[in-house]
Amino acid sequence: MSEIITKEQNELAKIIERYSEKDGVHQTAIQSLFFMRDSNASVPRHGVYKPSFCMVVQGAKEVWLSQERFRYSPTDYLVASVHLPVTAQVTEATPDVPYLGFKLEFTAKQIIEVLRDSEIRVGPRENAKRGMFVNRMELPLLDAVIRLARLLDNPKDIPMLAPLFTKEILYRVLQGEHGATLEQIAVEGSSAYQINDVIEHIANHFVSPFRIEELAEKANMSVSSLHRHFKEVTAMSPIQFQKQLRLQEARRLLLTETADATDVAFRVGYESPSQFSREYSRMFGYPPRQDIKRLRA
Template sequence: MLWDDEIMTQQQELAHLIDRYTPSAGTHVTAISSLKLIRSCGESEPIYSVYDPSLCMVAQGSKLVMLGKESYHYNPATYLVASVNLPIAGQIIQATPQRPYLSLQLNFSTDQIMDIIKEPNWESGHKEGSRRGLLVSKTSRPLLDAVLRLVRLLDTPLDIPVLAPLTIREILYRILQDEQGASVRQFAVKGSHAGRIAKVISCINRDFAKPLRIDELAVVASMSPSSLHFHFKEVTAMSPMQYQKQVRLQEARRLLLSDIPEAANAGFQVGYESPSQFSREYVRMFGMPPLSDIKRLRDSLA
């Protein structure tokens, strides 16, 4: 019971700090470059984005994240980690103006993970097999304590350059020690299947508008095409083609929301040669034709 009471006290302090540093709804950058704080005063429709490798922790409210056909729910009792770039849909499912959704996102890199697991006390890990690049795990007191100390540094900005890197290293260490830590470590193990799939993911994200050539991606991964398909789906819950399609459609939606006036132009810029194919796949992902969807989004923002 004491353990639970300590965690509850920590969560309340974390919610109080995030509440203080997010005076309005939205995502707020902080003096710690890799740390963002998020506030929402109500439930949301699915928001599509490509997650960077990051830790996501909720202090108040709850959120649902969808990867392919899989759903991941997390709240103050749990945390979410994306270990590699993944196209997801995130939906806030518990928030009110009186009790807003409050959370944080801490980005990290594979190099930071490698720097920890190169220490002598870490096992080298297994190169075989692949695990999902997204996980939800139960929040522990040591992890929450380290996260809380990181957010407290926002009150003492002169301490950030020295103490923030040390605290972030501790946070990543706590995640790696967790029962699902192997899912994060796999991307930093030299020669691992997951590490090779990460290289393929980088290629797709960099050249998403170009035709997808599995034989070329297989060379990048040093795998056969069939092995590439298998391990790619193990990590991302989708095939390379499905991954590229989600990245393309998310980018097209962003272009339409910014300054591209015609759907066909947006589709062409992200790699679609056929306007009708672009429109069909857009409807499958977002529920309505491109221009209708953008009008609805703009109306809701207004």
């Protein structure tokens, strides 16, 4: 990493520390921007990444998408181009040098606007690619990130400048090595665009059962094509994707409410409490009651 990039990273780290005095996820005054802080390496955490641009500013982190591992540090950035259920783990952090993270969420509409307003030449429709990638950090991109973060010290500038700096960040990512992966999500008629429609549908209706034929019709694909492209983007089948969303929501409900496991199982779409308990144990390593007791402790 060059001295200039190291200097920029240090400035960004100071901004994040200023607005993240405690460990956890901190929403900033910029609606789509979040800072993360951890004073110690963490256990694996399950969650759903929305479409987002993510940086490790200090420390290191691993993200697992099904069985595929993405590791990134201050020399890299990670992009999730669609909603993806993942397991994330901070692998390097100490109280003296805590893990510091930067996450900027975005929408397909914003990608479309960048493509429309820039001179980026949209490539031909391609087969869907994995909806997550890690790329090398470049100075022009890091510079745009820092200018966005600096706005927190000048709140009156946020409404005017935050959309412009966000647009620049997306523009830089689209120009990067994996830009076509992000671009295809916004190219109407591409397989990635069609699969994103299916992903959004499942994410918004994961409690309800679905017929794979209905999803294929929604994507204007054959059943076999839907399975192939869906797995290419998400590293899992539609059923596995739905199951992860259900189980993560069940865990959240069990942690935040006083409902019992059977009630939660029905609320997230399971018809069999015993099947729910088996699949919960398989995903989180413990049966529901034991898992929640352990987490609360």
